[in-house]
Amino acid sequence: xxxxxxxxxxxxxxxxxxxxxxxxxxxxxxxxxxxxxxxxxxxxxxxxxxxxxxxxxxxxxxxxxxxxxxxxxxxxxxxxxxxxxxxxxxxxxxxxxxxxxxxxxxxxxxxxxxxxxxxxxxxxxxxxxxxxxxxxxxxxxxxxxxxxxxxxxxxxxxxxxxxxxxxxxxxxxxxxxxxxxxxxxxxxxxxxxxxxxxxxxxxxxxxxxxxxxxxxxxxxxxxxxxxxxxxxxxxxxxxxxxxxxxxxxxxxxxxxxxxxxxxxxxxxxxxxxxxxxxxxxxxxxxxxxxxxxxxxxxxxxxxxxxxxxxxxxxxxxxxxxxxxxxxxxxxxxxxxxxxxxxxxxxxxxxxxxxxxxxxxxxxxxxxxxxxxxxxxxxxxxxxxxxxxxxxxxxxxxxxxxxxxxxxxxxxxxxxxxxxxxxxxxxxxxxxxxxxxxxxxxxxxxxxxxxxxxxxxxxxxxxxxxxxxxxxxxxxxxxxxxxxxxxxxxxxxxxxxxxxxxxxxxxxxxxxxxxxxxxxxxxxxxxx
Numbered sequence: 001x002x003x004x005x006x007x008x009x010x011x012x013x014x015x016x017x018x019x020x021x022x023x024x025x026x027x028x029x030x031x032x033x034x035x036x037x038x039x040x041x042x043x044x045x046x047x048x049x050x051x052x053x054x055x056x057x058x059x060x061x062x063x064x065x066x067x068x069x070x071x072x073x074x075x076x077x078x079x080x081x082x083x084x085x086x087x088x089x090x091x092x093x094x095x096x097x098x099x100x101x102x103x104x105x106x107x108x109x110x111x112x113x114x115x116x117x118x119x120x121x122x123x124x125x126x127x128x129x130x131x132x133x134x135x136x137x138x139x140x141x142x143x144x145x146x147x148x149x150x151x152x153x154x155x156x157x158x159x160x161x162x163x164x165x166x167x168x169x170x171x172x173x174x175x176x177x178x179x180x181x182x183x184x185x186x187x188x189x190x191x192x193x194x195x196x197x198x199x200x201x202x203x204x205x206x207x208x209x210x211x212x213x214x215x216x217x218x219x220x221x222x223x224x225x226x227x228x229x230x231x232x233x234x235x236x237x238x239x240x241x242x243x244x245x246x247x248x249x250x251x252x253x254x255x256x257x258x259x260x261x262x263x264x265x266x267x268x269x270x271x272x273x274x275x276x277x278x279x280x281x282x283x284x285x286x287x288x289x290x291x292x293x294x295x296x297x298x299x300x301x302x303x304x305x306x307x308x309x310x311x312x313x314x315x316x317x318x319x320x321x322x323x324x325x326x327x328x329x330x331x332x333x334x335x336x337x338x339x340x341x342x343x344x345x346x347x348x349x350x351x352x353x354x355x356x357x358x359x360x361x362x363x364x365x366x367x368x369x370x371x372x373x374x375x376x377x378x379x380x381x382x383x384x385x386x387x388x389x390x391x392x393x394x395x396x397x398x399x400x401x402x403x404x405x406x407x408x409x410x411x412x413x414x415x416x417x418x419x420x421x422x423x424x425x426x427x428x429x430x431x432x433x434x435x436x437x438x439x440x441x442x443x444x445x446x447x448x449x450x451x452x453x454x455x456x457x458x459x460x461x462x463x464x465x466x467x468x469x470x471x472x473x474x475x476x477x478x479x480x481x482x483x484x485x486x487x488x489x490x491x492x493x494x495x496x497x498x499x500x501x502x503x504x505x506x507x508x509x510x511x512x513x514x515x516x517x518x519x520x521x522x523x524x525x526x527x
Contacts, residue, residue: 059245102246320486
């Protein structure tokens with residue numbers, strides 16, 4: 001077989017980055033494999049075969065029928081990492097149909113069988129911990145230390161839901177009628193659409209997928225275009241774990257996201273939608289899902305208050321604020337967004353926090369000296385700039401930082417003091433490394449300020465008064481409260497919010513959201 005001239009040139013990394021997207025893999029499979037392997041070397045993984053440049057439908061790695069590609073870049077360097085398919089409506093329908101075909105057999109597997117497969121999947125994530133963590137850093141930008149934490153957190157959902165699979169208990173309900181018995185069983189809901197964000201490119205998939213698989217559901221995943229390689233690596237590991245073809249399908253898209261998202265929500269074949277992302281998008285998806293009255297789990301935006309009372313342990317409060325506010329360079333949905341400090345400790349807290357933040361080092365997440373990586377893209381930088389300039393224009397003071405690094409996606413970690421209540425940051429989620437401090441006087445005042453929000457995902461506060469701890473925890477209008485801690489995320493907890501922060505809960509006993517309860521009443525049994 002004689003290859004075209006363009007393919008007969010040296011397969012250098014530069015050539016593969018330029019031309020892999022234009023090669024037809026079904027015509028020249030061996031050459032495509034060599035070129036893909038060469039391109040995968042850019043990631044520097046111990047196991048380059050974890051890198052996939054195609055989507056997964058019905059157990060097969062496939063390209064978009066249009067041949068179009070999405071270019072994925074490293075946000076720290078803006079260098080191209082690789083490309084993935086720009087899928088559209090046709091491929092999405094095929095993925096949904098594949099999941100539907102796989103559902104009958106998968107749903108009939110025993111809970112123990114699903115437990116065992118999920119545990120194999122979990123062990124593979126642990127086995128490839130270094131590679132999966134590096135991959136997260138390359139496409140998301142967070143430091144390698146944080147990426148390792150995410151991979152462990154991500155894997156924990158597979159372990160947790162493996163154990164939940166064998167505990168989907170039914171119920172016997174005493175009957176009001178003689179000679180009858182009421183039994184309630186739980187059955188998998190069907191095909192699940194999973195739509196995930198870029199800030200936790202691995203964990204937001206396993207938190208949903210683990211529950212779906214444990215329940216006996218099949219899935220179609222749409223990862224974000226910014227961070228698709230982590231999702232594709234997880235799909236590869238699921239195959240190695242022995243999960244059958246069609247049970248997990250993955251569709252990558254960027255410009256066709258509206259069309260793909262609509263099909264994933266409106267298809268009558270799909271029985272459940274699970275989404276993590278912004279509140280505006282959650283509302284759109286809920287509306288689309290409502291056309292067929294699908295069950296939905298929506299984890300939407302937050303605007304978390306972080307409250308420090310006069311009687312708090314200031315050392316602990318500062319450490320928690322650093323973790324809670326600046327983890328992922330402030331790009332988490334449960335980040336402290338509004339920091340309220342009581343007047344008696346305000347000056348001390350502000351100066352000590354600013355001193356700590358001034359010592360941060362921004363840079364490439366793979367650099368050992370880096371404490372904080374870039375934001376995901378320049379649009380994210382622009383939003384932080386807007387929040388800083390708005391607050392300063394209304395009287396806030398910059399204690400440290402306050403500027404972006406020109407022509408990059410880096411924003412210097414920032415602390416603002418004297419932020420007024422009417423600042424934009426108090427009404428919008430910043431999603432960046434900006435700590436905005438506001439002084440308060442009384443418990444009643446700060447509860448009113450904290451609850452003055454349309455969303456309610458998480459909230460935090462620090463106090464050593466046991467009575468206040470109970471009062472504030474119960475009065476904060478959020479789904480999750482951290483009392484004297486800035487870390488709350490765990491596989492075992494019910495993760496979710498109130499108000500416009502979403503519907504349903506994930507993690508914990510969230511497997512129930514992927515199952516239907518069915519009543520079976522047995523009659524004619526005699527007295």
